[in-house]
Amino acid sequence: MSSLAVSSLLHAYQRELSVRRGLSDHTVSAYMSDARNLVDYLGALVGVDPGSSTVAELGLExxxxxxLRAWLAxxxxxxxxxxxxxxxxxxxKSFTAWLYDRGVTEHDPGVRLVSPKPESRLPHVLTAGDAGRLLDYARDVAESGNRSKIRNWAACELLYSSGLRISELTGLNTTDLEGDTVRVFGKGSVQRIVPIGAPARDAVDAYxxxxxxxxxxxxxxxxxxxxGGRLDPRTLRGILHRLxxxxxxxxxxxxxLRHSAATHMLEGGSDLRTVQEFLGHSSLGTTQRYTHVSPDRLRSAFGQAHPRA
Structure with missing residues (x-):
């Protein structure tokens, strides 16, 4: 193992992620980027080029x-x-666990690595009125009959109506449309079926x-x-910013739009579990970010439900 080329090791790890674990291309790309970044960092410390060095020369053993702490710093x-x-x-941590399982390292140092706690920020949410204004504007400009404007309207309506991630929307095939529902392949290739609202269905039919x-x-x-190729997520981001x-x-x-759809569903009376399934969250804790409510709605609910209001 000491004489194994670092480049071969990284190639084997990429196969582990994509073939054996079946992770999405986006996740594989992110994990490989971090693994290569760590390897480059270690190479700089010992003065070797990871692209042409061995496991022993890099000191991975x-x-x-x-x-790991110094790399994060x-x-x-x-x-x-x-x-x-x-x-x-x-x-x-995924990388070091795999290195240990493969017998590359003497132990798994990632076990002791404490992950920084991410900031807990509320998602940006449009009011229902602003969401309506945005989508109505997209519909109005689509009435010109321009094919791109009709596509843009349909994409925006579907993002909001079905709470899709942008990668989920751009990854859709025509066969994923099933009447008033759409079949979505989310993170980890997990499939879910979500409804399509009437305005979105009209927009998609027009498209x-x-x-x-x-x-x-x-x-x-x-x-x-x-x-003529599949719509690029970056193109759609630019379209939405301009709209x-x-x-x-x-x-x-x-x-x-996804955040807004989730929040508006909760404000309309949906329970958290339903919204979790709607969004395709594996953890209910992720969905709980959307439980913030406006002061007006909180006051209204208090007035209706509290016995001493």
């Missing part, structure tokens, strides 16, 4: 908790936020009427870019 100095540090910590105008080569992708500005509402990102 004797990896210690102090090395370097990330913090470079400007990583607490949430980024928490994610990097989780990724590197399906012009989708053929985007097609260059046969594809099952539902949302297509102007050149929210033109509609006169607060700057809005795709995830803000």
């Amino acid at each position: 004797h990896l210690e908790i102090t090395d 370097a990330q913090q100095r470079a400007g990583s936020s607490r949430s980024s540090l928490a994610r990097r910590s989780a990724a590197i 399906l009427g012009v989708r053929g105008q985007f097609i260059v080569t046969p594809t099952d992708a539902l949302f297509l870019g102007d050149r 929210s500005s033109a509609a006169g509402v607060a700057d809005t990102a795709p995830h803000d």
Whole structure:
């Protein structure tokens, strides 16, 4: 194992993540980025190029908790936020556990690594009125008949109506539409079925009427870019930022529509478990971020429910 090339080791780890664990491409990319970053950091400490060195030359066999802490400290100095540090910590724990299981390291130093607690920030949420104004504006500009504007309207309506992540929406195929529901493959390729509201269904139907105008080569992708490929998430982010500005509402990102959908469902009376399933959260604790309520709603609920109000 000492003579194993570091590049071969990283390749084996990538196969572990993508093939054996079946993680999404996005997750594999993030975990590999952190593993390579740690390896580069260790290489700089001992003065070797990880790309052409062995496990022994890099000193991986004797990896210690102090090395991991120093690496995280370097990330913090470079400007990583607490949430980024928490994610990097989780990724590197996965890497060190795998190194130990493979017999590369003498022990698993990641076991003793304490993850930084991420900031607990409330998500940005549009009011129901602002969400309506944004989507109504997207519909109004789509009435011009322009194929891209119709697509943009349908994408925004579906993001809000079904609470989709942007990667889930851009990953949809035409076969995932099933009447008034859509089949979604979320994190870890976990499948869920979520409803589509009537306005979103109308928008999607309008888009399906012009989708053929985007097609260059046969594809099952539902949302297509102007050149015929699957719509890029970065393109959709830019579209939404421009639409929210033109509609006169607060700057809005795709995830803000997801946050807003969850909050508006809870304000409308949905229970937390239903919203958890709707969003595809594996942990109820993640969904609980949406339990914040406006002072007006809290006062109204207090007045209706408290015996001494």
